[in-house]
Amino acid sequence: MPCGEFDWKGFVLQEVAPEERRRMEEHLKGCAACRQEVEALGLTVVAVRRLPQQPVPRRLAFVSDPVFELPWWKRLWRMPAPAWGFAGALVIAAAIIAHGLLTPPPAAPARADAAEIRRLVEEELERQVPARVEAAVKAHVAPAAAQLEARLAAFEQRVEKERRADLRDVTAAFELLQKRINNVYLATAQYGGD
Amino acid sequence: MRTWIMALALAAALPGQNARPTRQEIAALEKSFNQRLARLDLERPVEVLGMTRGVYLDGYGVVFTAEINLAPAPGLSPFRPALSKEEVARIRELKLKRLPQIKALMQQLLLAAAQSLDRLPADEHVALALLLWSNPWEDAAGLPRAIQMQGRKGALLEVALERQPPQALAQILRVREE
Numbered sequence: 470m471p472c473g474e475f476d477w478k479g480f481v482l483q484e485v486a487p488e489e490r491r492r493m494e495e496h497l498k499g500c501a502a503c504r505q506e507v508e509a510l511g512l513t514v515v516a517v518r519r520l521p522q523q524p525v526p527r528r529l530a531f532v533s534d535p536v537f538e539l540p541w542w543k544r545l546w547r548m549p550a551p552a553w554g555f556a557g558a559l560v561i562a563a564a565i566i567a568h569g570l571l572t573p574p575p576a577a578p579a580r581a582d583a584a585e586i587r588r589l590v591e592e593e594l595e596r597q598v599p600a601r602v603e604a605a606v607k608a609h610v611a612p613a614a615a616q617l618e619a620r621l622a623a624f625e626q627r628v629e630k631e632r633r634a635d636l637r638d639v640t641a642a643f644e645l646l647q648k649r650i651n652n653v654y655l656a657t658a659q660y661g662g663d
Numbered sequence: 664m665r666t667w668i669m670a671l672a673l674a675a676a677l678p679g680q681n682a683r684p685t686r687q688e689i690a691a692l693e694k695s696f697n698q699r700l701a702r703l704d705l706e707r708p709v710e711v712l713g714m715t716r717g718v719y720l721d722g723y724g725v726v727f728t729a730e731i732n733l734a735p736a737p738g739l740s741p742f743r744p745a746l747s748k749e750e751v752a753r754i755r756e757l758k759l760k761r762l763p764q765i766k767a768l769m770q771q772l773l774l775a776a777a778q779s780l781d782r783l784p785a786d787e788h789v790a791l792a793l794l795l796w797s798n799p800w801e802d803a804a805g806l807p808r809a810i811q812m813q814g815r816k817g818a819l820l821e822v823a824l825e826r827q828p829p830q831a832l833a834q835i836l837r838v839r840e841e
Contacts, residue, residue: 637799638739645738645796648712648730655714 472496472503481510684725684782689717692727692776696791700731703761703768710735712796724788724816725780727772732796733758733765739800746800755802758795762806769793769812770832777819785817807840 479485480493497504539547548556696715703709713730720726734757739745746754769791776789783789790813797803818835821827827835 634799641799642738645712645798648796652711652714 472500475503477503477507477510481507481514683719683721684780688780688782689719689725692725692779693717695775696727696729696772699768699772700729703764707734707757709733709761709765710796713794719783722787724790724813725776725783726790726792727776728792728794730794730796731765733761736798736801751800751802755806758797758806765793766810766812766838769810770836773812773814773836774819774823777814777816778823780816783816785815785820787816788813789816789819809841811839811841812836 475493475496476485476489477493480490483490485493497507693715697711700711700715701708710732711729712732713728715727715729717725717727734754736746736750736754737743773789773791776791777783780789790811792809792811794809795807797806797808814832814836818827818831822829822831822835
C-alpha cells in the first residue's frame with residue numbers, strides 16, 4: 470500500500486480503526502519517511518496539548534452583527550456637513566415657527582384723539598425746547614464766545630498799545646520837525662530874511 | 664558949560680553900563696554857543712534843535728538854555744516804520760560816548776561866557792542848561808534828559824584867567840542832571 474493512502478493525522482490522533490492502525494504500524498516499521506511524518510505530527514499534538522486551556526467564548530461575534538454598530542451620537546457626529554446644515558436650518562425654522570405661534574400678538578394701540586396728542590406734544594415741545602436749546606448753546610457756544618472775547622480783548626490791547634506807540638512816534642517826529650523849522654526861521658531872520 | 668554937560672552925561676551912562684549885560688553881548692554868546700555845540704563832532708555833528716537863548720535875571724546872573732540831539736538818527740516814515748535793534752544800540756552807544764564830551768564843552772562855554780560878560784557882577788552867576796533830545800523809540804536808559812551847570816562869574820573867571828587850575832571847576836560848578 471503506498472504511503473500517501475494512510476491517514477497519519479488520524480493515526481496520531483488515534484481516530485483510526487484498530488485494524489487500520491495495525492497495518493499502519495506495520496508500514497511504519499519499513500518506511501522511514503512515514504515514520505518521520507508521524508513523529509512530526511506527534512510533536513505537534515504534544516505542543517498543542519501543552520497550550521493553556523482557554524474557555525470557549527460563549528458568543529461569537531461577526532462584523533455584520535449589530536454589536537459592531539456605532540452608538541447613535543457617534544453616528545450623528547459622523548454625519549456629513551450638508552446634513553448638519555440642513556438639520557440646523559430645520560431647527561431654526563422650527564424655532565421661528567414656534568416663536569410665531571407662542572408669542573402673544575402685540576396689544577393694539579389705544580386709539581386716542583389726534584388733536585389731543587398734538588396739543589400735548591406741542592406743550593411738551595414748548596416746555597422743553599427752549600431750555601434744551603439754551604443748554605446746548607451754553608455748552609457749545611459759550612466757551613467759544615468766551616475764547617473769542619478774550620482774544621478780541623487781547624487784540625484790542627495790542628492794537629491800542631501799537632496805536633499809542635505810533636502816536637507817540639508821530640508826535641515826536643512832528644515836534645522834531647517843528648524844532649527844525651523854527652531853526653530855519655531863526656536863521657532866516659538872523660540873515661535878514663522875512 | 665560944555666564940560667558940565669559932558670560930565671553929567673558920563674555920570675548918567677556909567678551906572679547903566681555896569682548894571683547888567685547888554686542884549687548884544689548875550690546874543691553874541693548865543694551865536695558862539697550854537698556854533699561850538701554844532702562843531703562838537705564835524706563828522707557826525709550834534710544837531711542843535713533849540714537855538715541857544717540867553718537871558719539876564721536881575722540879581723542872579725545870565726542863564727543860557729539850548730536843546731540838542733547828541734546823535735541824530737534817521738526819522739521814521741511809512742517806508743521805514745522802525746529801526747533795527749542794532750541801529751538803536753548804535754545810537755545809544757554814540758550818545759553815551761558823547762555825554763562826557765558835551766559836559767566838557769559846557770564847562771568851556773561857561774568859562775567863555777564869564778570872560779565875555781564884562782558887565783556881569785563877579786558875584787552873580789553864569790548858568791547853562793542843555794536839553795537832550797531823544798526819540799521815543801530810543802533806548803534812553805542811563806541818558807539824562809537835561810544837564811544844568813552854573814557857577815559864580817568871579818570863580819569862573821579865576822579859572823579862565825588860569826589863576827585857578829581847571830580841576831577847581833569841580834568845586835566851582837554845580838551840575839545837575841535830570
